[in-house]
Amino acid sequence: MSVVVLVEVEEGRASLVSRETLTFARSLGAGPLHALVVGTVPEGVVSDCREHGVEVVHEAADPVLEQYAAAAWAALVEAAGRAARADLVIAPGTGRGNEVLAHVAARRGLRMAANVVAVESLNPLVVQRQFVGGAALERTSVPSRVRLITMAGHAVDPSPADAPGEARVSPLAVDIDPKDLRAQVARVEKREGGDTSGLSSAKVVVGAGRGAGGPEGFATVDALAERLGGAVGVSRVVTSLGWRPHHEQVGQTGSRIAPDLYLACGISGSIQHWAGCASSQTIIAVNTDPDAPMVTKADYAVIGDMHEVLPAVLEELG
Amino acid sequence: MTNVLVCVKRVPDPTGEVVLTADGMRVDGRYAGYATSPHEEAAVALAAQLVEDGEGTVTVLSVGTEDSVEQIRAGIAVGATDGILVEADPDELGPADVADAIAEAVRAREAAGTSYQLVLLGNDAADTGDFQVGVRLAYLLDRPVAAGIQTVAVDDGVATLRGEGPEGTEVYEVALPCVVTVMEGGVTPRYPSVKGRMRAKKAEVERMPWSGAAVGSGREALSVPEPPPSQVSVLGEGAAAAPALVAVLRELKVVTG
Numbered sequence: 001m002s003v004v005v006l007v008e009v010e011e012g013r014a015s016l017v018s019r020e021t022l023t024f025a026r027s028l029g030a031g032p033l034h035a036l037v038v039g040t041v042p043e044g045v046v047s048d049c050r051e052h053g054v055e056v057v058h059e060a061a062d063p064v065l066e067q068y069a070a071a072a073w074a075a076l077v078e079a080a081g082r083a084a085r086a087d088l089v090i091a092p093g094t095g096r097g098n099e100v101l102a103h104v105a106a107r108r109g110l111r112m113a114a115n116v117v118a119v120e121s122l123n124p125l126v127v128q129r130q131f132v133g134g135a136a137l138e139r140t141s142v143p144s145r146v147r148l149i150t151m152a153g154h155a156v157d158p159s160p161a162d163a164p165g166e167a168r169v170s171p172l173a174v175d176i177d178p179k180d181l182r183a184q185v186a187r188v189e190k191r192e193g194g195d196t197s198g199l200s201s202a203k204v205v206v207g208a209g210r211g212a213g214g215p216e217g218f219a220t221v222d223a224l225a226e227r228l229g230g231a232v233g234v235s236r237v238v239t240s241l242g243w244r245p246h247h248e249q250v251g252q253t254g255s256r257i258a259p260d261l262y263l264a265c266g267i268s269g270s271i272q273h274w275a276g277c278a279s280s281q282t283i284i285a286v287n288t289d290p291d292a293p294m295v296t297k298a299d300y301a302v303i304g305d306m307h308e309v310l311p312a313v314l315e316e317l318g
Numbered sequence: 319m320t321n322v323l324v325c326v327k328r329v330p331d332p333t334g335e336v337v338l339t340a341d342g343m344r345v346d347g348r349y350a351g352y353a354t355s356p357h358e359e360a361a362v363a364l365a366a367q368l369v370e371d372g373e374g375t376v377t378v379l380s381v382g383t384e385d386s387v388e389q390i391r392a393g394i395a396v397g398a399t400d401g402i403l404v405e406a407d408p409d410e411l412g413p414a415d416v417a418d419a420i421a422e423a424v425r426a427r428e429a430a431g432t433s434y435q436l437v438l439l440g441n442d443a444a445d446t447g448d449f450q451v452g453v454r455l456a457y458l459l460d461r462p463v464a465a466g467i468q469t470v471a472v473d474d475g476v477a478t479l480r481g482e483g484p485e486g487t488e489v490y491e492v493a494l495p496c497v498v499t500v501m502e503g504g505v506t507p508r509y510p511s512v513k514g515r516m517r518a519k520k521a522e523v524e525r526m527p528w529s530g531a532a533v534g535s536g537r538e539a540l541s542v543p544e545p546p547p548s549q550v551s552v553l554g555e556g557a558a559a560a561p562a563l564v565a566v567l568r569e570l571k572v573v574t575g
Binding site: 008010068070071095096098099102103105106107111112113114115126129130131132133135136137138139140141142143150182183184185186187188189190203204227228229230239240242245246247249252253254260261270271272282284285286290295296297298299300301302303304305308309311312313315316317 | 330332333334335336338345356357412414417442444445446447448449450453454456457462463464465466468480482483484485486487488489490491492493496501502503504506507535536537538539540541542543545548549550551552553554555556557558559560561562563564566567570572573
């Protein structure tokens with residue numbers, strides 16, 4: 001038996017969460033590792049797969065799949081599962097990963113466990129998974145013949161295999177049922193005014209919350225993010241008040257980030273927000289309240305008003 | 319005319335501290351209170367927006383105990399027409415059960431003469447986070463489904479759906495009837511007016527039993543990881559702390575020079 005991992009492509013490489021998922025899948029020792037990639041597999045993805053110990057890369061390059069359609073992707077997962085004789089399928093716990101595996105589960109009458117952080121037993125499958133966005137954990141059994149799980153983002157660090165895999169690219173021919181294209185992306189509207197979609201993979205994130213005081217309170221936040229070559233992330237209250245767009249939101253109902261540095265300014269650090277930023281390597285909090293959860297959970301803190309601290313930091317940076 | 323069904327879940331207030339019941343099997347919401355799961359709050363607002371011009375109806379459905387009527391009425395207070403409570407103990411149910419209970423209610427309403435062209439659910443519940451009820455429901459109803467949607471427009475039997483994808487806003491055009499799972503961010507949440515509250519109090523909430531047999535969630539236990547003791551190093555206060563903060567940035571090599 002073997003394991004199939006859905007690998008998502010980002011700028012010609014296996015995405016960070018996909019590499020984490022491959023690392024995790026390998027650590028289970030549940031059989032040879034197969035990857036499924038939708039679209040022509042870029043060379044960078046083949047080498048990522050090789051490095052992570054993948055034996056076979058199933059390439060689903062049907063032009064009809066140029067635009068995303070979850071049901072069709074699910075058909076591909078089923079086909080790759082058959083080709084690999086897999087009894088364990090793992091997808092990254094991303095929007096797509098969760099959606100596609102939910103389709104597979106519904107089509108096959110299987111259970112699925114979303115956002116798993118650890119496997120306690122493989123047979124029968126018992127996992128720990130995120131509950132309330134990771135504020136709690138659920139120990140749950142997944143009694144299915146074929147086991148479907150998605151891997152919570154940033155629960156493990158990606159690391160190469162001791163011995164590289166063969167990463168043999170194998171074309172996966174699937175006749176896509178038109179029914180599976182009833183809900184397919186018709187077009188993608190690129191974001192205007194810079195790319196903030198890189199938030200979840202940014203190395204530096206400058207965050208701001210209610211303490212920004214209003215939409216005009218973000219000038220220094222934007223300036224500092226630019227100075228540090230990072231992205232801007234905001235708390236839920238900021239998007240609820242319409243100060244900033246939702247795609248900048250960090251938290252349970254926004255992006256999950258794992259930067260080297262998260263500089264959280266004027267953010268109290270609710271459970272919801274923490275669920276999205278807990279995987280940051282280093283956290284610096286700037287807050288007027290020394291008892292705010294963001295401050296007590298941070299590595300470093302400056303006690304004070306972000307509107308006084310940030311301009312001084314920018315000046316200090318020159 | 320579009321009839322919209324919005325499925326909402328009563329969850330322990332997700333902004334509150336997570337406290338477990340003594341048996342460790344549930345989140346105890348007695349202290350934090352309960353709320354409508356955030357993505358579903360957005361779904362209610364989208365549905366209310368769709369029928370604002372007076373064409374069509376919005377029905378709010380919840381699978382749960384009598385307590386969930388509070389969330390159903392909250393939906394009616396911000397613009398929905400009526401409500402359905404599918405009576406079941408949510409702690410006994412897994413995502414496949416919830417989907418089955420909703421499908422049964424949709425069929426029952428259809429048999430009674432009301433068909434829903436659009437069924438909206440939250441993308442994932444704030445507590446269980448299973449990410450699959452909407453998709454399972456779509457297969458039970460044999461309808462197309464799009465997930466992670468933030469805005470919905472309906473024209474001539476086609477729903478135009480927008481959501482954030484990895485490379486920008488993804489636009490779907492899906493023929494009705496369909497199922498849509500909603501993520502917050504595309505619509506401003508609605509707050510009830512006094513008139514809305516009054517209407518919600520009087521509105522009819524139909525009780526329906528669920529005839530299915532629960533397969534359950536597979537839950538064995540919940541736990542709340544102990545937060546590590548604070549190890550924060552306070553660099554100083556106010557603007558005077560800027561040099562110390564910049565020194566840390568240099569140490570972390572996020573700035574050079």
